[in-house]
Amino acid sequence: xxxxxxxxxxxxxxxxxxxxxISMKKSIGIRIIAIIMALIFCALIIIPITHxxxxxxxxxxxxxxxxxxxxxxxxxxxxxxxxxxxVGLVPAYKMKFWNIGAEGQILMGxxxxxxxxxxxxDYFPNWLLLVIIFIVSSxxxxxxxxxxxxxxxxxxxxxxxxxxxxxxxxxxxxxxxVIFWEKPKGSNTVGIINSATKQGWFPPIFNLTxxxxxxxxxxxxxxxxxxxxxxxxxYEIAVVGSSINTAKYININVKKVIIRTMxxxxxxCGLAGSIIVSGASHTISTATAGGRGFTAIxxxxxxxxxxxxxxxxxxxxxxxxxxxxQIASLYGLNExxxxxxxxIIIFFLIGCEFFINYEIKLKKD
Amino acid sequence: MVENYAVEVKNVSKRFGKxxxxxxxxxxxxxxxxxxxxxxxxxxxxxxxNMLSGIYSPDEGEILINGKKVIIRSPxxxxxxxxxxxHQHFKLIDIFTATENIILGRPNNRMLNxxxxxxxxxxxxKKYGFELDLDKKIYDMSVSEKQTVEIIKVLYRGANILILDxxxxxxxxxxxxxxxxxxxxxxxxxxxxxxITHKLQEVLDLSDRIAVLRKxxxxxxxxTSEANISYLTEMMVGKKINLDxxxxxxxxxxxxxxxxxxxxxxxxxxxxVDNVSFTAKGGxxxxxxxxxxxxxxxxxxxxxxxxxxxxxxxxxxxxQGNSKDISQIDISFVPEDRLGMGLVADMGITDNIMLRNYxxxxxxxxxxxxxxxxxxxxxxxxxxxxxxxxxxxxRLSGGNIQKxxxxxxxxxxxxxxxxxxxxxxxxxxxxxxxxxxLNEQKKKGVIVICVIEDLDVLLALSDRVMVLNNGxxxxxxxxxxxxxxxxxxxxxxxxxxxxxEYKNKWEKKKExxxx
Numbered sequence: 001x002x003x004x005x006x007x008x009x010x011x012x013x014x015x016x017x018x019x020x021x022i023s024m025k026k027s028i029g030i031r032i033i034a035i036i037m038a039l040i041f042c043a044l045i046i047i048p049i050t051h052x053x054x055x056x057x058x059x060x061x062x063x064x065x066x067x068x069x070x071x072x073x074x075x076x077x078x079x080x081x082x083x084x085x086x087v088g089l090v091p092a093y094k095m096k097f098w099n100i101g102a103e104g105q106i107l108m109g110x111x112x113x114x115x116x117x118x119x120x121x122d123y124f125p126n127w128l129l130l131v132i133i134f135i136v137s138s139x140x141x142x143x144x145x146x147x148x149x150x151x152x153x154x155x156x157x158x159x160x161x162x163x164x165x166x167x168x169x170x171x172x173x174x175x176x177x178v179i180f181w182e183k184p185k186g187s188n189t190v191g192i193i194n195s196a197t198k199q200g201w202f203p204p205i206f207n208l209t210x211x212x213x214x215x216x217x218x219x220x221x222x223x224x225x226x227x228x229x230x231x232x233x234x235y236e237i238a239v240v241g242s243s244i245n246t247a248k249y250i251n252i253n254v255k256k257v258i259i260r261t262m263x264x265x266x267x268x269c270g271l272a273g274s275i276i277v278s279g280a281s282h283t284i285s286t287a288t289a290g291g292r293g294f295t296a297i298x299x300x301x302x303x304x305x306x307x308x309x310x311x312x313x314x315x316x317x318x319x320x321x322x323x324x325x326q327i328a329s330l331y332g333l334n335e336x337x338x339x340x341x342x343x344i345i346i347f348f349l350i351g352c353e354f355f356i357n358y359e360i361k362l363k364k365d
Numbered sequence: 366m367v368e369n370y371a372v373e374v375k376n377v378s379k380r381f382g383k384x385x386x387x388x389x390x391x392x393x394x395x396x397x398x399x400x401x402x403x404x405x406x407x408x409x410x411x412x413x414x415n416m417l418s419g420i421y422s423p424d425e426g427e428i429l430i431n432g433k434k435v436i437i438r439s440p441x442x443x444x445x446x447x448x449x450x451x452h453q454h455f456k457l458i459d460i461f462t463a464t465e466n467i468i469l470g471r472p473n474n475r476m477l478n479x480x481x482x483x484x485x486x487x488x489x490x491k492k493y494g495f496e497l498d499l500d501k502k503i504y505d506m507s508v509s510e511k512q513t514v515e516i517i518k519v520l521y522r523g524a525n526i527l528i529l530d531x532x533x534x535x536x537x538x539x540x541x542x543x544x545x546x547x548x549x550x551x552x553x554x555x556x557x558x559x560x561i562t563h564k565l566q567e568v569l570d571l572s573d574r575i576a577v578l579r580k581x582x583x584x585x586x587x588x589t590s591e592a593n594i595s596y597l598t599e600m601m602v603g604k605k606i607n608l609d610x611x612x613x614x615x616x617x618x619x620x621x622x623x624x625x626x627x628x629x630x631x632x633x634x635x636x637x638v639d640n641v642s643f644t645a646k647g648g649x650x651x652x653x654x655x656x657x658x659x660x661x662x663x664x665x666x667x668x669x670x671x672x673x674x675x676x677x678x679x680x681x682x683x684x685q686g687n688s689k690d691i692s693q694i695d696i697s698f699v700p701e702d703r704l705g706m707g708l709v710a711d712m713g714i715t716d717n718i719m720l721r722n723y724x725x726x727x728x729x730x731x732x733x734x735x736x737x738x739x740x741x742x743x744x745x746x747x748x749x750x751x752x753x754x755x756x757x758x759x760r761l762s763g764g765n766i767q768k769x770x771x772x773x774x775x776x777x778x779x780x781x782x783x784x785x786x787x788x789x790x791x792x793x794x795x796x797x798x799x800x801x802x803l804n805e806q807k808k809k810g811v812i813v814i815c816v817i818e819d820l821d822v823l824l825a826l827s828d829r830v831m832v833l834n835n836g837x838x839x840x841x842x843x844x845x846x847x848x849x850x851x852x853x854x855x856x857x858x859x860x861x862x863x864x865x866e867y868k869n870k871w872e873k874k875k876e877x878x879x880x
Contacts, residue, residue: 019382231730232728235719242710248671
């Protein structure tokens with residue numbers, strides 16, 4: 001029996017209290033503390049395992065990500081790609097449609113891009129070819145997004161499983177195309193497409209190799225957030241996401257909204273595929289998406305769909321990824337070592353959400 | 366020791382964030398007495414009781430049980446002190462029988478002698494005058510039977526102090542009377558009973574003393590013999606208010622709405638609205654009474670076009686007497702589920718006002734400026750308390766949320782206004798604001814159809830009362846002449862047959878599962 005009749009024994013105990021509101025300053029402060037604690041925790045793991053100075057490793061991570069001009073640009077390019085995929089996921093998540101099929105939508109967009117580059121490369125001027133690429137890649141992504149949406153709207157199938165399975169189908173289609181387009185024969189890769197003519201490649205803008213990537217991502221992001229915030233469609237998405245019953249109550253055609261929103265979400269992920277193929281790698285393989293369709297889910301949710309926060313989160317993740325490749329080659333650690341560091345940081349960042357929502361109080365009895 | 370009170374609450378305070386739920390509350394309950402705790406919604410009644418039953422722990426102050434200071438940190442501690450709480454929402458397992466539910470969570474005894482337990486339960490039932498079939502499954506029970514199970518459960522565990530949170534909210538007048546008889550028997554047996562309620566008449570009928578809370582503060586305790594309704598209201602609200610609902614005469618005597626043989630079937634294939642026919646006049650308030658689940662919700666939804674109609678017709682007659690399909694008429698509907706259906710909890714007032722009209726006009730962009738004006742108008746006219754019109758409405762109190770919803774629906778200038786449980790969870794002032802709004806619409810010639818739990822209010826507000834029972838109409842009466850008791854009988858009279866039908870269906874389902 002733990003009833004203590006008031007007497008000699010006095011004991012303090014702690015309890016949790018939900019915060020009503022938290023200032024911006026405080027919440028950012030908590031997150032910074034979380035990152036610092038994560039780095040300290042990583043150090044505690046690094047020292048006994050590698051016998052290396054953790055500070056040195058952190059410096060190498062920074063060096064690997066932004067050590068020279070080329071590295072900075074590669075990091076920026078990858079941040080943009082991860083970011084635009086998360087932007088593509090936001091409309092679906094605002095509608096509470098658990099789309100984990102970005103991976104497949106990217107791949108389909110990538111395949112469509114590669115096909116346009118291979119088959120139309122010699123017939124159209126580059127600007128027209130790029131327009132064609134944007135159209136076909138977004139249509140391909142759109143189809144991949146709309147199929148699960150139709151089944152969700154009409155048969156109430158589980159979209160999580162459905163979109164996941166669509167990823168595997170996309171991977172198989174890419175694998176087939178890679179064999180089909182194999183060059184040189186027997187290499188089992190497509191190689192750099194149009195390496196001589198650079199047809200279908202993003203042209204440099206303002207002397208920046210990735211200038212077009214930046215502009216494209218910026219335009220799409222602004223359009224998506226205007227769409228979500230200021231248009232009737234965006235409003236419908238918010239209502240459907242909040243309560244299907246309310247949506248029906250005010251005569252929103254829920255089926256239509258689900259399909260339309262997933263068409264948009266899929267199209268943006270498809271476009272992201274074209275940015276990867278046309279704007280960065282200039283080739284296609286089953287690894288073109290490379291898990292970024294899943295990482296983008298983390299980005300979208302951790303930043304609570306706030307575009308600025310999304311840039312920061314995708315920046316952090318890509319930064320760690322680039323740094324980890326550096327330390328892996330420099331110290332003979334394998335890349336998993338740095339995945340561990342990234343994992344620990346994410347763990348602390350998600351964990352600190354608890355302290356943003358609750359405060360711990362000490363109660364004197 | 367001076368006088369030995371069963372419960373003493375001394376200077377207890379409890380805060381949730383910035384909200385002070387209980388501010389320096391004092392309370393004393395004698396042995397063998399019934400104490401009513403009276404207060405509006407949000408006055409801190411339930412918080413106080415939750416501290417007695419170990420769900421919350423007080424920030425300040427102390428609680429004494431039988432003269433000894435105690436710290437109640439969990440419901441288990443509360444049981445050890447023989448405190449039992451009967452919550453507003455029952456915590457029973459549907460597929461178990463009454464007995465099985467009662468013995469759940471009993472202190473661990475290796476051997477369970479079911480026959481002995483049943484005998485003991487029978488004695489309890491006899492002693493206090495309950496009516497209960499111990500072998501009946503919960504899903505076959507009416508609300509009042511479920512409540513009986515909850516009370517017996519608490520008694521069987523030996524509770525001497527019983528706390529009942531709004532026990533009569535879901536009961537018919539007859540069931541309420543039965544419950545009161547039982548509570549009086551318990552009092553005679555020396556139990557202390559605390560009953561939370563906001564129905565003033567019941568408080569006067571039942572309790573020995575009345576403690577009043579207002580906005581978290583303890584106002585005082587008075588003897589029931591010295592109290593009357595207007596004095597109690599003044600204590601609760603802090604000022605005198607006129608409790609009369611004025612009933613305007615029906616002006617437009619033409620029949621405007623005609624519902625013919627309406628039948629709706631729910632997903633389980635049950636007839637939730639069963640061959641319902643009625644008419645309504647313009648400028649008339651038609652009240653609908655019925656125990657919960659009798660088809661009121663589905664009937665209103667069917668008229669609003671949200672429920673699939675199996676058969677039957679709903680017609681509206683315009684000024685010239687031409688019949689029109691109901692879907693062409695402007696209908697406003699305040700659903701029971703405010704945040705899950707009528708409004709979006711995460712949006713501000715403006716965006717919620719916009720729900721109705723956002724799609725008007727050709728532009729692909731939203732027009733937020735005119736809804737913003739309407740939002741400000743509603744906030745001003747209905748005195749909505751909110752930090753700002755963009756604050757997510759889930760952070761507002763139930764009364765304010767309802768004002769926004771009703772305000773929005775009325776501003777649509779409807780021809781038919783339907784409201785389901787419009788004052789549930791609202792304080793007295795807000796409730797009267799809502800009644801007045803309904804009356805104003807009535808004067809404008811709008812057909813007002815309302816479902817209200819409190820039969821006193823329903824009879825005072827409506828011109829006619831229609832009673833639904835198991836999806837069927839059991840009567841449409843003049844509200845001026847019919848009595849509350851008669852309505853209560855109409856609400857329940859055929860229910861035996863109804864639940865029998867339902868039970869049969871269950872048996873069939875079970876057979877299916879087995880085969």
